Amino acid sequence: MxxxxxxxxxxxxxxxxxxxxxxxxxxxxxxxxxxxxxxxxxxxxxxxxxxxxxxxxxxxxxxxxxxxxxxxxxxxxxxxxxxxxxxxxxxxxxxxxxxxxxxxxxxxxxxxxxxxSFQAPENLIVTIENDAAISKQVNVMATADFAISFEVNFGDPAETVMMSNIDEIVSFTYVDAGVYTITVTAFSGSVDTISYSEDFEVTEILAPLVAAPTAPARQPEDVISIYSAAYTDIAGTDFYPDWGQQTVFEEVDVAGDLVIKYGNLNYQGIQYGEIIDASAMETLHIDVWTADATQVEIYPISAASGEQQVTKTLNPSEWNSFDIPLSDFTDQGLTINDLIQFKFVGSGTIFLDNIYYYKAPSTAGGTTCEVLQDFEGAAPAFTSFGNIADTQAVANPDMSGVNTTANVAQFTKTAGSEVWAGTFFDLASVLDLSSCNQISIKTWSPKLGATVRFKIENSADNSQFYETDLTTTTINEWETLVFDVSAASAFNYDRIVIFFDFGVAGDDSLYYFDEVELVSSGGSTGGGSLGFEDFEGTAPTFVTFGNMADIQVIPNPDMSGINTTGNVAEFSKTGGSEVWAGGFFDTATPLDLTTYNKISIKTWSPKNGAVVRLKIENSADDSQFFEVDMSTTTTNTWEELEFDVSSAQAFNYDRVVMFFDFGVAGDDSVYYYDELELKN
Missing domain, CATH: 2.60.40.10 (Immunoglobulins)
Structure with missing residues (x-):
């Protein structure tokens, strides 16, 4: 209240x-x-x-x-x-x-x-409670016959008094826990009042009630995890080695997530299960929660060069998420190709989660040259062989991780099918392998280590083919497999053939694949991209302003060129709308501008040279924003605009605002945008 x-x-x-x-x-x-x-x-x-x-x-x-x-x-x-x-x-x-x-x-x-009412208040009922989620916050509600308002004296040293409407709640956060005399007085239009006093014990929340923020989906080669449910941790790590410390260790469950608790902290070590070479990593991530510590010193320890530290200030009663550049340690002389331990120094009690080293996502195969098939438009004609059920395009059964598109291909390896059972579909044109020599495919498998055989073929002469194998590295989640076809002979390849669990007879297992792309080689040199909205799943909630019509998700009206996806966002700049008319939607999590420094958006405009303004914003504080302009260079065709956000301040940007033809009043022109991605 x-x-x-x-x-x-x-x-x-x-x-x-x-x-x-x-x-x-x-x-x-x-x-x-x-x-x-x-x-x-x-x-x-x-x-x-x-x-x-x-x-x-x-x-x-x-x-x-x-x-x-x-x-x-x-x-x-x-x-x-x-x-x-x-x-x-x-x-x-x-x-x-x-x-x-x-x-x-x-x-x-x-x-x-x-x-x-001019009658004195009667039947005063007061409820005083400690807030279940906010430490040292007390909530007071009062109801009374004939009363219109009530006053609360919280009995703290400052003698804080707050007024509220009757039957509503007033809240106050104390500096210190303890017992305080709280007095509630109810008022009507009468000169007489009614009061109630209680000695109430204000309590402090000493442990987190919600889990730490969920770690982002990253490829295994981009992470070295010490402690995180999101990744595979280094085996054999000791989180409580005997270093003579007074600290007490406990692993506790917080909202279904296990976290480390270090109580009565003075210093505490973590002994890795093996020597870690983090020289390919770029950043250390760690989540810390405390009720009483003001800061924590974080020391990675090298076998050769010893230890170096970074001190982080802690906000109490919330998860503090830190992404610390490894250069903060190496600039002090720490070597990171032989890390063996962590050390934490501080006081009070801290809770730790999501401790891992990471780097920018690997460029899986480099730059996309051509999207061969994404199953969002008309499904291709599949031909199956080896006694398996037909392959078909279906709704994505697991819209998570690296693949949140709407539709995928389902491959059922029927019980009793041949060990070489598979499926194929033909392309509209011959693959151009002159400059792009890898095929990237997103796959989903119920088996770890299952062989995925990939084959390209000339549909007019099936003796002209090239095939190569990879194996799955995850179970029941999407991963990207990149098949190297650089050694393929110079044939006219226009057929894609795929075999799951090659060499093993069918057992009714289901496999999925999607986003078949021809890509150039690029290795794992950093960079990469992270899509955060493609309008293929549940549409975001759009809010428009400046007297323009609502933005809405519609089927792609021009499935051509660089954008053949199923759905896009339609932006109608209504006649008479303001020059600054636009709209926004909120993202599920803040944009990761630590790893990425550009935002790529595919746009379609009826005007050449129209200004497209992109604005990113903190939905909780709209004074925290960054905006940048680009201009369209084509008409009535898709193009990709890359907005440089490298100079944005370190705010929690979780709102994306779009303005088309910025600076010009609305004239009923229709614009489209799609495939919003973070890039380097």
Whole structure:
């Protein structure tokens, strides 16, 4: 519940924000949402006069107007945040209407009931509870007959007093845990009040209640994991070696996820199960939670060069996620091709999870030259052989990891089928292997180490072929296999043949494959890409502004060139919409700008030279943003625009805002965009 102290603080924040925004250009204002959490704090004079004070509250609000709801036709006039209005009522129940407007003109209207009584409050019932999720926060609710509001004195050294509407909740966070005398007083329009006091023990949350942030999906060759459920950890690692420390070790379950707990920390070691060569890695990741530690010193230890440390400040009662460049250690002289241990130094109690070294995703085969088949459009004609069931395009049964597209190919190796059973489909044109000599395929297998044989063939002469084998490295998850065809003879290859679990008779196992691409060789030199929205699964929630129509996901109207996927986002810049009209959607997790520094977007525009503005933003604080412009270079065809975000500040960007034909008023032009990816 909002309180009067909070309102005064909010006024200062909004005033400062509005001043800042007015110095920026209009688009920064337009992206603000409509006001939210609109309500009012109601108090009444205790003299039977019926004089009620109404203080509107809300977020993203520039001003309020209150209709008093008593049939008088009067209203408050314009109120700035933090201002109050007063109105005299007769006894009775009234429904006031609060209209809140943001600085870009968006309005939210809510109704709120108030009961005016000149009878003294009766039957006061007070509920005082420690918050289940926020350490040292106490929530108070009061209800009483004839009361309109209540006041809470929290009994802390500052004698904090907060006012709230009756039947609502007011919350306060103490500096220290302990026993405090909390007094609640209920008010009506009468001079008489009713109070309740209780000596209440405020408790501190000493362990995390939610699991650490989920580690991102990375290829095994890009990670060396010490402790993380997301990856395969180094076997035999000792998390509590006997170094004479006072620290107490325990592995605890947090919301279904095991984490390390080091209590009474002074220093603590981790002894790796083997010597680690992290010279190919770039970053150390670690998640830390604490209730009482202020910082932690992190030391990787080398067999040859000893130890070097980085000190990290900790925010209490939340997971602190750190991505520490390994250069922070190597610049101090640490060698990282012979790492043997970690050491942590600090005080209090810390919880650790997701401890791993990683590098930017490997470029699996380098640059994509041509998408041969992604099963999003019309499915190819499959021909199966060796007594297996027909291969068919189906909805992706596991939209996760490296493959979140909508459709995939399902390969059923029927029980009793031949060890060489497989399937093929023909391409529309002959493979061009002159400059691109690898075939990348995303595969899903229920078996680890199953042989996947890949074959390219001339459909007019099946004696002209080339084949090569790879084996699966994961179970029940997507991985990318890259088949090297650089040694293939110069034939006209226009047929793709694939065999799963080659050499083993069928046993009714199901396999899937997708995203068959011709790629150039590139090795694992860093770089790579990470797709974060392709509009093939569940569509994101779009929010538009500037008087334009909604953005929506539709079937791709031009499946050609570099974009033959099934679905795209349609952006209609409605006639008469603002020059800064646009729309946004939120991502499931913040964009990883530590690993990547570009955002690639496939766009389709009816205009050459139209400005496309990309803006990334923190959905929790829209003053934290970065934006960059590019211009279209084609008309009525797909092109790929790469926006450089390397100079963006280190905020949690989880909102993507798009503006097409920025700076020009809407004229009913239709634009499309698709395949949003992070890149290096």
């Amino acid at each position: 909002k309180n009067l102290k909070y309102i005064l603080s909010l006024l200062l924040v909004i005033t400062a924000f509005v001043s800042c925004v007015q110095e920026d250009d209009i688009p920064d204002v337009s992206t603000l949402p409509a006001p939210t959490n609109v309500a009012a704090v109601i108090t009444i004079a205790q003299d039977n006069s019926g004089l009620v004070t109404i203080t509107p509250t809300g977020e993203n609000v520039a001003n309020f107007r209150v209709n008093y709801g008593d049939g008088s036709g009067e209203d408050s006039g314009v109120l700035n945040p933090g201002e109050s209005a007063q109105h005299t009522y007769q006894e009775g129940s009234y429904e006031i209407v609060i209209a809140a407007s943001s600085i870009n003109g968006k309005t939210t209207t809510v109704a709120q009931t108030i009961v005016v």
